[in-house]
Amino acid sequence: MKQDKNGLWVSWNENLTHNYKSLYKITSEKELQEVVKNSDQIRVFGSKQSSADIASGAATLIDITTYNKIISFNDSERTITVQAGVILGDLLEAIEAKGWCIPCLPDINTVTIGGALATGTHGTSGQLLCEYMTKCTLVLADGSVKEISEKDTLINAVRVSLGVLGVFSEITFQCQPIYTLHVKEGPEKDKEWLPKIEERLKKHDFLRILWLPHTNKGYIITGDKIDPNTKITEDLGPKYLKHRRKTSKILYKYTHIFPWITAIANKLLYRGFFSSTKEHKGSLYQATVTKSRGSTLELAEWTIGLDIFPTVFEELKTEINKWSNKSFIHIPMDVRFVYKDTSWLSYAYGKDTVTMGCVSRNAATANTYEAFKSIEKIFLKHGGKPHWGKRFTAKNTELSKIYDKWEDFKLLRRELDPTNKFLNPYLTELINEKKHN
Template sequence: MKQNKNGVWTSWNENITYNYKSLYKVISEKELQEVVKKSDKIRVFGNKQSSADIASGAATLIDIRSYNKIISFNDSEKTITVQSGIILGDLLETIEEKGWCIPCLPDINTITIGGALATGTHGTSGHLLSEYMIKCKIVLAEGSIKEITETDELINAVRVSLGVLGVLSEVTFKCEPIYTLHIKEGPENDTEWLPKIKERLKKHAFLRILWLPHTDKGYVITGDKIDSNKEITEDLGSEFLKHRRKASKILYKYTHVFPWFTAIANKLLYRGFFSSTKEHKGSLYLATVTKSRGSTLELAEWTIGLDIFPTVFEELKTEINKWSNKSFIHIPMDIRFVYKDKSWLSYAYKQDTVTTGCVSRNAATADTYEAFKSIEKIFLKHGGKPHWAKRFVAKDIELSKVYDKWEDFKALRRELDPTNKFLNPYLTEIFNEKTSN
């Protein structure tokens, strides 16, 4: 076990920094238990790609990335057990070699499994990644190990826990046979794609919409399962399309000074990068997951019930298209779909949901990005829920109104962590534990 003392922890986009007294890199469950047991305040981090202030802010930190072994396979059950520090991309490449897949994948593959599960990371047209976890082991506050299976009621609390119930140690995923998707992409007017959502969810195995604010356009991506040997006419578009992030960075460079220029930049970016069609095929991982985030950015994301989404969308669109407002939004806004589950802090608790992502390409000026505030206000008004790993300012009083099991989760957290070992300042405010020990 390696230990560094008295250093500075800095987030991926350099927006969050904290001093720490001890930073450990563990490689075994025994080491993980030892560090947790002896620490008064502790947080665990991976690749630091959260926009929320959840990964650090404690005297003791664990860099979980060296705790990344594949423990075992069960070929007959199609399960894989891994240590929680494994990077998602490494896990997915391993199960694809076995001819397996996890049928709903996040947009980015560089996150650790533990962080992805704890924050409710998701893809589209399926469940949260955590719903494919059928067993796990967590290190409790006093250092003991608790094993939880899918038959335990507790798993519905642990699947999305923000790392405040304990530290995820080993995780078992249930996989499915791998399949090939035929992906088609292309622009549609808002009046076309919005009314077709439910129809397309029934028709296609994969649906994702990149909405382009201030353009009245969406970029629709559908995927249908096909025989892997079926030939299609691939069209990946011009080589120029690979430069979208670079062009965005240039066009948005001064939009924190002149927010209105965002509307002009979006129209240019639509014409350059979202006005043509594409077609290709591959596994879910190969065809849909981003392999590199590239430049830093800041994100907010809100979820809302599938049935009410059109109403919320129209209200959001009306608000941001007012030239009197400052909430001009960089493109694209990522619209995805998550099916209902029973996890207490899941965005999809007992209802099918739509998730709407909001990005600022200027990470350094994200604190003054008015769009984050406007989106939060509108979604909270309609009972929306924030993504745990992304930007929001709602705290206990607001969250208690949108999460049915909020108070139950808080009670369980206090039971498992009576000294608040796993809370940092940000999470202390989230759970309104300011007066606790």
Template sequence: MKQKNTNTWVSWNENLKYNFEKLYKVTTEEELQEAISSNEKIRFFGSKQSSADIAAGTNALIDMTGYNKIVSYDYNKKTITVQSGLILRELLEAIEAVGWCISCLPDINTITIGGALATGTHGTSGKLLSEYMIECNLVLADGSLKKITKEDPLMDAVRVSLGMLGVMSTITFQCEEEYTLHVKEGPEKDSEWLPKIKSRLKKHDFLRILWLPHTDRGYVITGDKIDPETEVTENLGPRYLKHRRNASKILYKYTHIFPWLTAIANKLLYRGFFSAKKEHKGSLYQATVTKSRGSTLELAEWTIALDKFPKVFAELKRELNKWGNKSFVHIPMDVRFVYQDKSWLSYAYGHDTVTMGCVSRNAATADTYEAFKSVEKIFIKHGGRPHWGKRFVAKDAELSKIYPMWEDFKRLRSELDPTNKFLNPYLTNLVNEKNKVNAIA
């Protein structure tokens, strides 16, 4: 373990910056325990790709990216144990190499395993990635190690915890046999795809919709399990589709000054990049996971119960189509589906869920991106829940109303971390510990 004085921690898109005094680069569980036990305040980071302000803000920081080994396989049980700093890409490649998969994968593969679990990272047509975790070692605030299994009552609290209960060390995932998807993609009018959501979730093994604001259309992606030997006539669309990111950068360049230009840009991007049909096959990882993401992005994402989504979508669409406001949204808005679970801070706690992403292609001007505010206002109104690793302004008062286990989580957090070692300024405000301290004083 190396410890050194340094200066500034900077997030992936340079929107968050913090000075700090000590940086620990850990490679073993013992080094991780020592770093935690020897500091009064400490946070930890991986690939820095969170839009939420959760990774830094303390004088001592732990860089988890060197803690990145595959520990073991259990070939009979189809489980793999890894260190939490491992990049998701390396985990997925490792399990595919032995013929396994995790049946619900997030959009990108460049995040660390620990960060992905702590913030509730998810894919579509399955459960949160954390639901496939069946065991983990958790380093507590005093540096001690606690093993948590799927039978442990604490597991439902630990699965998604923003690193407020402790630092995940080693993690064991339950995998399954790898399968092949036949993927079909193409545009549909909003009046077509919206009523078909529930029937498509029953019919298809994979469903994702990229909604295209200001065009009245969505781009529907379905996937069905097939025999790997089944022949599929591949159609990846025109070659120029690979230039969508560059085209978006150009078309959205001045939309923070003239928001109405977004509607024009969206129509052009739809015609150029979302109007063609595509078809291909591959493993879940090969067929559905984006292999990179530009650091010019800033993201928010909100979730809502499946039964409430049509009403929320209609209200959101009306609001975004008003020329009197400045909430013009860059495309696409990613619509995905997560099945209910029992994890305390899961978006899908207690009900099947629709998630809806909101993206700004101009990260530097994200603070004035009105769409984030409009989307949050509508989802909060209907009991929506924010993605923990993305932008939102809701705090304790709002979160206590939309997460049934919020107060239980806060009590457990206080028990496991009585001195608030793992709270930075952002998290202190999120759980209202600042006001509690002031009240005691």
């Protein structure tokens, strides 16, 4: 176990900084227990890619990325057990080598498993990543280890826990046999793709929509399971498509000063990078997951019931197209679909859900990005929920109205962590915990 003292913690996009007194790099569950037990206040971080101030801000920090072993496979049950600091990409490569997959994957593969679970990370056309967890061990505030399985009702609270119930240690995932997707991509007008969502969810195994604000267009990505030996004519589009992020950075460089430039930039980006069709095949991981983030950015994401998404979408579109409010949105807005579950702090608790991501390509000026405020106001109005690992301003008052199990979660948190060991200032305010014992 390595310990650094009195340093500065800086997030991936450099928007969040915190001083700490001790930072530990651990490699075993025993070391994890020891640090947790002997700390007054502690937070755990991984790849630092959260836009929410959730991972740091305590005197003691644990860098979980060194706790990263793949522990075991169970071939008969098709499960894999890993330590919480394993990077998602390493987990996925390990299970693909076994001929397995997890049938719903996040957009990026650079996050740690523990952080991804705690913040409700998800993909599309399936359930939250945490729903494929069948068992875990949790290091509690007193340093003891609690094993939780699917048979325990507690697992519904633990799956999305914000890291305030305990620290994920070892995690077991249920996998499925690997399959090949035939992926097709191309643009459609908003009036065409919006009414087809439910029809496409039934027809295709994979659906993702990149909405292009201020263009009246969406970029539709569908995937269908096929025999891996099926021959298709691959078309990855023009070679210059790989320069989209670099071009975006240039076009959006001054949009924090002149927001209206965004509307023009979006039209140029649509013509250059989203107007052509593409076709390819591969595993879910190969075909749909981004393998790197490229340049830094700032993210917000909101979720809403599938049944009312069209209404919310039209209201949002009307609002951001008003030149008076400066809520111009960089493209694309990522529209994905998550199926209902029973996890207390899941966005999909009890209902099928649509998620809508909002990105600022200028991370340093995200505080003046009016779009974040507009999308939050509209989604909250309709009972929408924020992504726990991304940017939002809603606190206890608003959250208690949109999460049926919010108060139950808070009571359980107090029971498991009576001295508020796992809280930082951001989380203390988020759940309205008035004092430390």
